[in-house]
Amino acid sequence: MRTNKESRTGTKKAIFKRIFECIKPYWRQTLFTIIILCITSLLGVLPSIIVQQIIDRALPGKDFNLLVLLVSCSLISTVISSLLSVWQSYLSTSISQNIIYNLKNKMYRHLQEMPYHFFTTVNQGEIITRMSSDLSGIQGVFNGTIVNFVSNTLILMSTFITLMLMDWKLALLGMFALPLFVFPTKKVGNIRLKLAKQTQQQLSLENQIINETLSISGFKLMKIFNQEIKESEALQTVSFNTSRLQIKEFTAGRWFVMIMTVFTSFGPLLIYLYGGFLFIQGEISIGAIVAFVTLLARLYAPVGQLSNLYVDIVRSEALFERIFEYFDMKPQTTASISLSPWNVATHDIVFNNVNFAYQMNKPVLKNISFTAYSGKVTALVGPSGSGKTTIVNLIPRLYEINSGSINIGDEDICSLNLPSLRSKIGLVTQETYLFNGTIKENLLYAKSEATDQEIITACEAAYIHQFIMSLPEGYETLVGNRGIKLSGGEKQRISIARVLLKNPPIIIMDEATSSLDTLSEYYIQKAMNYLLKEKTSIVIAHRLSTIKNASNILVIKEGSIIGEGTHDELLKKNGIYKELCEKQFGKDFAY
Numbered sequence: 001m002r003t004n005k006e007s008r009t010g011t012k013k014a015i016f017k018r019i020f021e022c023i024k025p026y027w028r029q030t031l032f033t034i035i036i037l038c039i040t041s042l043l044g045v046l047p048s049i050i051v052q053q054i055i056d057r058a059l060p061g062k063d064f065n066l067l068v069l070l071v072s073c074s075l076i077s078t079v080i081s082s083l084l085s086v087w088q089s090y091l092s093t094s095i096s097q098n099i100i101y102n103l104k105n106k107m108y109r110h111l112q113e114m115p116y117h118f119f120t121t122v123n124q125g126e127i128i129t130r131m132s133s134d135l136s137g138i139q140g141v142f143n144g145t146i147v148n149f150v151s152n153t154l155i156l157m158s159t160f161i162t163l164m165l166m167d168w169k170l171a172l173l174g175m176f177a178l179p180l181f182v183f184p185t186k187k188v189g190n191i192r193l194k195l196a197k198q199t200q201q202q203l204s205l206e207n208q209i210i211n212e213t214l215s216i217s218g219f220k221l222m223k224i225f226n227q228e229i230k231e232s233e234a235l236q237t238v239s240f241n242t243s244r245l246q247i248k249e250f251t252a253g254r255w256f257v258m259i260m261t262v263f264t265s266f267g268p269l270l271i272y273l274y275g276g277f278l279f280i281q282g283e284i285s286i287g288a289i290v291a292f293v294t295l296l297a298r299l300y301a302p303v304g305q306l307s308n309l310y311v312d313i314v315r316s317e318a319l320f321e322r323i324f325e326y327f328d329m330k331p332q333t334t335a336s337i338s339l340s341p342w343n344v345a346t347h348d349i350v351f352n353n354v355n356f357a358y359q360m361n362k363p364v365l366k367n368i369s370f371t372a373y374s375g376k377v378t379a380l381v382g383p384s385g386s387g388k389t390t391i392v393n394l395i396p397r398l399y400e401i402n403s404g405s406i407n408i409g410d411e412d413i414c415s416l417n418l419p420s421l422r423s424k425i426g427l428v429t430q431e432t433y434l435f436n437g438t439i440k441e442n443l444l445y446a447k448s449e450a451t452d453q454e455i456i457t458a459c460e461a462a463y464i465h466q467f468i469m470s471l472p473e474g475y476e477t478l479v480g481n482r483g484i485k486l487s488g489g490e491k492q493r494i495s496i497a498r499v500l501l502k503n504p505p506i507i508i509m510d511e512a513t514s515s516l517d518t519l520s521e522y523y524i525q526k527a528m529n530y531l532l533k534e535k536t537s538i539v540i541a542h543r544l545s546t547i548k549n550a551s552n553i554l555v556i557k558e559g560s561i562i563g564e565g566t567h568d569e570l571l572k573k574n575g576i577y578k579e580l581c582e583k584q585f586g587k588d589f590a591y
């Protein structure tokens with residue numbers, strides 16, 4: 001059996017492999033960046049060596065020409081190094097931006113392919129966090145953490161080699177303090193990591209409160225129930241915790257920093273002491289001692305930074321895990337084995353013994369079998385929660401059935417190409433969703449190439465054209481978030497017009513339960529009559545007029561069909577149906 005440690009190493013390896021895959025397309029730029037970092041780290045040791053030459057040769061020899069030469073060399077190396085750093089930062093920024101650009105678009109495409117149930121279960125804020133802050137965190141990893149890691153490692157190596165070449169005994173003496181850096185930094189790093197995780201949790205809570213209470217529906221709910229003070233206090237508490245945690249995180253290890261500062265001054269002091277002794281013995285020059293001390297500072301700085309990078313590296317690992325976790329989720333199969341083009345002669349929809357459950361062992365639909373005939377209206381009626389919406393959601397394959405089959409014409413929907421299946425279905429939902437744009441933009445969502453005349457024809461058929469024209473900006477009127485500036489009836493008629501523009505052979509309609517005024521209802525009814533004409537339509541019916549007009553009515557109860565027929569037939573033979581009608585439309589509804 002694999003131990004925990006082994007499996008963590010395995011995961012780490014897999015993550016590194018995938019990070020490498022992300023960088024691979026930019027290997028040339030990456031190679032350049034590494035070369036530049038190598039050159040700048042080598043150039044970085046030059047000034048110390050030059051100082052040694054100045055002290056040991058130019059000054060005692062009173063050689064002004066050599067002094068000018070050495071100072072110029074130092075200046076030139078600094079200028080070259082700075083110029084290279086600019087280039088390197090341009091390269092690493094463009095590499096990281098390109099990687100993020102690719103990841104973001106790939107992730108969006110991937111999420112688009114996810115099955116519908118994913119979006120009904122996952123927290124919406126979570127998706128946005130991964131698409132935004134996690135991805136920008138990853139950009140920081142490519143642009144900061146990785147570059148810092150490579151550059152500090154190179155600085156460390158170049159300085160270490162130079163020191164060893166200069167005098168290995170002095171080098172070892174100067175380095176005795178190094179282990180003292182590493183161990184406590186790791187400990188402080190772990191404390192900071194723990195605090196960072198807690199901060200992240202509080203930040204998510206903060207986002208959740210903001211998201212929920214300042215979204216259009218949440219805001220309304222908060223106002224109606226007078227919950228402003230409670231919500232604002234909740235946010236205050238959470239943001240107070242966040243700020244406390246952040247203060248703790250940033251001040252964690254301040255004692256450690258203090259001790260480290262003392263230790264860093266120990267190294268040079270030892271060099272002065274032992275180097276001074278060697279100087280007195282005539283074994284070493286003053287220049288060498290000065291060069292050593294400056295190089296030592298160059299050694300301590302990257303060690304300190306590398307130890308601090310530990311926290312960033314562990315954090316980055318978590319970020320990558322979150323991003324890759326999304327990529328590993330299985331998308332919905334868009335096309336099954338046969339990619340049949342759509343050539344069904346009729347568009348009869350046939351449910352054959354369909355069973356479905358959202359959760360294991362909790363069947364929602366049981367042995368559903370019926371035919372919705374082409375050119376006819378099939379109405380679904382039944383108590384709330386009986387499974388009507390679930391039945392219609394199975395047709396465009398928003399959910400996959402557990403057993404049985406659904407055919408359109410002669411084709412099993414599972415063998416149809418998903419985009420082509422959906423292109424033949426028009427969906428009018430209870431709650432019409434409109435994007436925050438103009439009425440025209442919302443209509444064009446159904447058919448981007450529609451002409452103005454087509455739009456007008458569709459809106460006339462949906463009995464909404466006159467209303468739109470009465471608005472000061474007509475079709476260019478902005479509808480607000482989720483179409484908040486329009487009434488329920490207006491929104492539904494716009495959504496009918498949108499489906500009319502698409503003109504699919506199959507229409508699925510979930511009638512609004514909310515009561516509309518008689519005029520709105522009248523217009524919607526007229527619009528519906530037009531919409532459903534010569535289509536295969538399935539309507540979740542809430543209005544008596546729809547039920548009466550339907551060719552066939554299916555009575556659904558607890559996930560089963562318990563009756564089928566026309567309104568009159570069902571009234572005669574089905575007690576439950578009669579009861580349902582009486583409940584919904586009153587005892588004396590028109591027979």
Ligand SMILES: Nc1ncnc2c1ncn2[C@@H]1O[C@H](COP(=O)(O)OP(=O)(O)OP(=O)(O)O)[C@@H](O)[C@H]1O
Pocket residue numbers: 120358359364382383384385386387388389390391
């Ligand atoms: N996404 C979901 N995950 C889990 N269970 C669900 C989900 N959607 C619906 N259900 C459950 O499935 C059952 C059928 O729901 P469905 O929405 O199909 O009923 P309905 O007849 O359309 O109700 P209504 O008339 O109130 O809209 C209900 O018990 C509901 O709680």
